Amino acid sequence: MRTVVYVLLGLFIFVASTEVIGQEKKKYKRNKGTSQREMRKRQEEANKRNPNTNAFNPIQSMGGRQNDARDDLLWHSESANTVYDRAGNISLTSPSRYGVKPGLELSSTLPLNYWVPNLFIKKRWLNTNWYLATRHGLYSGTPGFTWAQKKGYETIADTTWAVPFILTARNEIMLSRLISKNNTCSREQPYVIITLGLGADFGIAFGDNDLEEINEHFLANRSAPLSGKGFLTYAKLRADWQINSYLMLGGAFRYYYGDFTGQHAFEQQTDLQTFILPALSVSIGYNLSYANYNLTNRMAIIPSFDLTWHFGRRQGREKGLFKSKMF
Numbered sequence: 001m002r003t004v005v006y007v008l009l010g011l012f013i014f015v016a017s018t019e020v021i022g023q024e025k026k027k028y029k030r031n032k033g034t035s036q037r038e039m040r041k042r043q044e045e046a047n048k049r050n051p052n053t054n055a056f057n058p059i060q061s062m063g064g065r066q067n068d069a070r071d072d073l074l075w076h077s078e079s080a081n082t083v084y085d086r087a088g089n090i091s092l093t094s095p096s097r098y099g100v101k102p103g104l105e106l107s108s109t110l111p112l113n114y115w116v117p118n119l120f121i122k123k124r125w126l127n128t129n130w131y132l133a134t135r136h137g138l139y140s141g142t143p144g145f146t147w148a149q150k151k152g153y154e155t156i157a158d159t160t161w162a163v164p165f166i167l168t169a170r171n172e173i174m175l176s177r178l179i180s181k182n183n184t185c186s187r188e189q190p191y192v193i194i195t196l197g198l199g200a201d202f203g204i205a206f207g208d209n210d211l212e213e214i215n216e217h218f219l220a221n222r223s224a225p226l227s228g229k230g231f232l233t234y235a236k237l238r239a240d241w242q243i244n245s246y247l248m249l250g251g252a253f254r255y256y257y258g259d260f261t262g263q264h265a266f267e268q269q270t271d272l273q274t275f276i277l278p279a280l281s282v283s284i285g286y287n288l289s290y291a292n293y294n295l296t297n298r299m300a301i302i303p304s305f306d307l308t309w310h311f312g313r314r315q316g317r318e319k320g321l322f323k324s325k326m327f
Contacts, residue, residue, distance in 0.1 A: 073273075073281075073310070074242045076250055077107060079195045080131035080176035082124045087312020094283075094306050095120070103127070107137075115144035116226070120170065131176040141203075141226040142166045145211060156214055164207030166228035172199030195238040201225035202232075213260060217289040217300035221256045221265040230259030248273045256291075265291035271304060281308045 075081040077095045082105040088098040095107040103124040112118060120137030145163045148156035157163060179192040205211075205228030213223040224230030238252040249272050256265040271285030283306045290299045 080133040080174040091308040135172045137170045161210035162208040164205045168203035168225045191242045193240040197236040200233045203228040220293040224259035232258035246275045262292035
């Protein structure tokens with residue numbers, strides 16, 4: 001009888017302890033779920049209080065791919081935003097960019113440096129729903145004109161012309177506006193960028209200068225500052241649309257006024273960019289020119305192609321939400 005009592009007592013203790021452990025596990029799971037929901041709720045509340053900061057790094061929905069979080073690609077080099085610090089891109093035909101620090105970027109069209117050495121710096125002054133930035137830079141057409149003389153391209157530079165050292169300065173102001181859409185399980189996510197810009201180029205020649213206007217579309221209007229014989233002003237309207245995580249469409253209209261034949265010129269550019277690798281994108285498009293130069297045709301169109309390698313990491317959420325600065 002005593003043995004039976006001991007067995008029953010042991011079974012009772014075992015069942016009771018199992019029940020307690022089960023209750024503790026359920027309580028832990030409830031607390032864990034509550035903690036995750038609480039963290040999510042706090043993030044959403046932070047987004048509501050500051051909806052514009054870090055707008056291109058939204059909270060990812062459950063199961064969302066990390067690649068979908070790439071947020072620096074919609075901001076074209078012609079927009080008023082800058083790339084992240086220690087991040088950027090290296091491109092074949094468009095400007096290559098590098099983020100020196102938040103709100104400050106360096107850029108240069110690298111292959112063009114052989115003929116026209118160029119370097120630009122962009123400073124972002126405002127980053128709310130409206131983005132404001134200025135860009136300043138220097139370039140020189142002297143190596144290109146000298147190369148054309150050696151190669152016998154007389155339409156660009158005759159072999160008998162004096163080619164001095166030329167330095168050209170560019171100053172530009174850009175204003176961008178983002179347009180957002182409602183993104184499930186997140187705050188509104190921008191997907192269209194509209195940019196307005198005004199700029200001016202002015203070239204100075206240091207020495208005798210026999211250079212003349214280049215009678216070619218896309219070059220005639222740029223000849224005065226490039227050859228150190230005048231100025232060029234322009235206004236632009238650009239739109240960039242992120243169709244999805246891997247496909248972007250951009251287009252721009254430009255109006256030029258300056259020291260060139262006809263004094264007025266128009267250009268339109270469109271390009272479609274997509275990814276062939278996670279960090280490698282390709283873009284194709286066209287450039288159209290319409291002006292009254294010393295040419296038989298008032299209009300010309302050429303295809304465009306670009307290959308871009310993107311490097312660096314996107315901005316972290318903590319930095320974007322709590323450490324961003326307007327100036």
